[in-house]
Amino acid sequence: MLVPIVYLVIALGAIQEQSLGAESGARHIARAVATAPDEAAARERAEAVLGSIVAEYGMDAGDVDLAVTCAPAGGACPRAGATLTVTVRTRVALPLVPPILGLDRAASIPIEASSAQRVSRLWGAS
Numbered sequence: 834m835l836v837p838i839v840y841l842v843i844a845l846g847a848i849q850e851q852s853l854g855a856e857s858g859a860r861h862i863a864r865a866v867a868t869a870p871d872e873a874a875a876r877e878r879a880e881a882v883l884g885s886i887v888a889e890y891g892m893d894a895g896d897v898d899l900a901v902t903c904a905p906a907g908g909a910c911p912r913a914g915a916t917l918t919v920t921v922r923t924r925v926a927l928p929l930v931p932p933i934l935g936l937d938r939a940a941s942i943p944i945e946a947s948s949a950q951r952v953s954r955l956w957g958a959s
Contacts, residue, residue: 843928848942851925854890855946858883858897863919863950866901866911870956875911883921898922903952913956920947 862882869875879899887894900920903910911917924941931937 840928847928848925848944850890851892851923851944852946854886854892855921855923855944856948857890858886858899858921859919859946859948861886862899862901862921863917863948866919867917867950867952867956869911872909872911886921892923893926896924911952911956913952914954915952916949917952918947918949920945 862879865878865882866875869878879901883897883899886892887897898921900922901910902918902920903912903915904918905915908915922943922945924938924943926937927940927942930940
């Protein structure tokens with residue numbers, strides 16, 4: 834009876850860690866991009882923040898997917914006055930599942946977190 838409870842605690846801990854990492858990544862990347870002075874700096878900041886989040890929360894860099902969208906649609910993203918939405922997606926592999934016949938991919942939990950940030954209407958105007 835104790836073994837399943839211990840496994841559940843370990844699995845839920847791993848899921849919670851990845852959920853916090855995805856949420857933190859989405860929030861910090863949205864802020865970093867929205868406050869960047871231009872598009873090149875925004876891209877550099879997003880990559881730097883994503884790299885630090887992946888390292889901090891022990892995520893697999895190959896499984897992390899980043900999407901940045903702007904509303905209203907159309908034009909470059911990010912742009913002045915737009916609402917920037919950053920979505921971070923990843924997968925949590927359950928502990929002790931072997932990578933035989935793709936079992937590790939089948940026994941993984943998808944995690945997704947989004948954050949929205951308003952970009953200044955003066956963004957990019959230097």
